[in-house]
Amino acid sequence: MTTTTDQLTIAVIGAGGKMGMRISNNLAKTEHVVRYAETSPAGRERVGAAGREVIDSAAAVPGADVIVLAVPDLALGPVTEQLVPLADPGAIVLTLDPAAAYAGLLTTRDDVIMGVAHPCHPSIFLERTSKEEWADTFGGIAAPQDAVAAIESDDAGKKSILETVIRAIYAPVIDVHWVTVKQLAQLEPTLVETIACMIGRLLNEALDEAVHTMGVPEPAARAMLLGHTQVALANGLRGDNPSATPA
Ligand SMILES: NC(=O)c1ccc[n+]([C@@H]2O[C@H](COP(=O)([O-])OP(=O)(O)OC[C@H]3O[C@@H](n4cnc5c(N)ncnc54)[C@H](O)[C@@H]3O)[C@@H](O)[C@H]2O)c1
Known part of the structure; x- marks a missing residue:
C-alpha cells in the first residue's frame, strides 16, 4: 500500500463508460499505474481503441491504492458487494456520485475507506483564455473546475491520496472542497x-x-x-x- 502520492496504483472500474473514458484519458497522462476494467463489449472496445488494456475487475482491485467506481449508480450496490472484499486493507474506494453512498446501498469494510467526488464543471465566471477552454463546457479537458468531495476517514494521509486522485481525474482542478456525504448528496x-x-x-x-x-x-x-x-x-x-x- 503506497503512503506517498507520487505513484499510486489506481483501478478504474467501468473504464469504457462516459466518466470512465474521461477520467482514464486524464489518468493516462499521469505517472500513476492505472488498471482499466470494463464489462460491456462496447465499453471494452472503447478502452481498447484508446490504446489501453482491459483487465477483469477482480484482477484490477487487489493491490490498488484507489479503486474508482465509474459504473452506473444502480450497479454500485452489486459492484461494491463483489469488489470491496477484494480490496487491500487501507485502500480507498471512490464513487463519483454520492446518492448510493448516502442511501446506504454500498458494501463497506472497516479497513477500506469510502470516498465520493463530484466534479463542479467550469464556472460561468471562469476567465477562459483559449479556444480549448471555451470548448470545454463539461470540464476535465482544458477548462479549470472545482470538485466537491467527501471521505469517511480522519486519516490525513488518505485524504491527501484521495485529493491527488481527484485532481488527476477531473484535471485541471482549481480547488477540492470537502463536505459530508449527506451534504454532497443534497x-x-x-x-x-x-x-x-x-x-x-x-x-x-x-x-x-x-x-x-x-x-x-x-x-x-x-x-x-x-x-x-x-x-x-x-x-x-x-x-x-x-x-x-x-x-
Ligand atoms: N455522466 C456524467 O456526466 C456524470 C457526471 C458526474 C458523475 N457521474 C457518475 O459517474 C458514474 C458513472 O456514470 P457514467 O455516466 O459514466 O455511466 P455510463 O453508463 O456511461 O458508464 C458506466 C460503465 O460501467 C460499465 N460497467 C457496468 N457494470 C460494470 C462492472 N460490474 N464492472 C466493470 N464495468 C461495469 C458499463 O459497461 C459502462 O461502460 C455514476 O456514478 C454517475 O452518477 C456521471
Whole structure:
C-alpha cells in the first residue's frame, strides 16, 4: 500500500463508460499505474481503441491504492458487494456520485475507506483564455473546475491520496472542497437539478414565448436574452453592479 502520492496504483472500474473514458484519458497522462476494467463489449472496445488494456475487475482491485467506481449508480450496490472484499486493507474506494453512498446501498469494510467526488464543471465566471477552454463546457479537458468531495476517514494521509486522485481525474482542478456525504448528496439535486436546470428551462420557454407568441425575430430575442442573462447572473451571483461603475 503506497503512503506517498507520487505513484499510486489506481483501478478504474467501468473504464469504457462516459466518466470512465474521461477520467482514464486524464489518468493516462499521469505517472500513476492505472488498471482499466470494463464489462460491456462496447465499453471494452472503447478502452481498447484508446490504446489501453482491459483487465477483469477482480484482477484490477487487489493491490490498488484507489479503486474508482465509474459504473452506473444502480450497479454500485452489486459492484461494491463483489469488489470491496477484494480490496487491500487501507485502500480507498471512490464513487463519483454520492446518492448510493448516502442511501446506504454500498458494501463497506472497516479497513477500506469510502470516498465520493463530484466534479463542479467550469464556472460561468471562469476567465477562459483559449479556444480549448471555451470548448470545454463539461470540464476535465482544458477548462479549470472545482470538485466537491467527501471521505469517511480522519486519516490525513488518505485524504491527501484521495485529493491527488481527484485532481488527476477531473484535471485541471482549481480547488477540492470537502463536505459530508449527506451534504454532497443534497447539493446536486437541490442547487443543480431543481434550481439551475429549472431556470435554464424557464429561460428557454421565455425565449420561445417571445418568438412564437410575441412574434419577435428569433435572433433579436436570443441576443436580448443571452446578454441580459449574463448581466443578471453577474449581478445576482458575483455582486457586479454596472450602474455603480464610473462612466
Ligand atoms: N455522466 C456524467 O456526466 C456524470 C457526471 C458526474 C458523475 N457521474 C457518475 O459517474 C458514474 C458513472 O456514470 P457514467 O455516466 O459514466 O455511466 P455510463 O453508463 O456511461 O458508464 C458506466 C460503465 O460501467 C460499465 N460497467 C457496468 N457494470 C460494470 C462492472 N460490474 N464492472 C466493470 N464495468 C461495469 C458499463 O459497461 C459502462 O461502460 C455514476 O456514478 C454517475 O452518477 C456521471
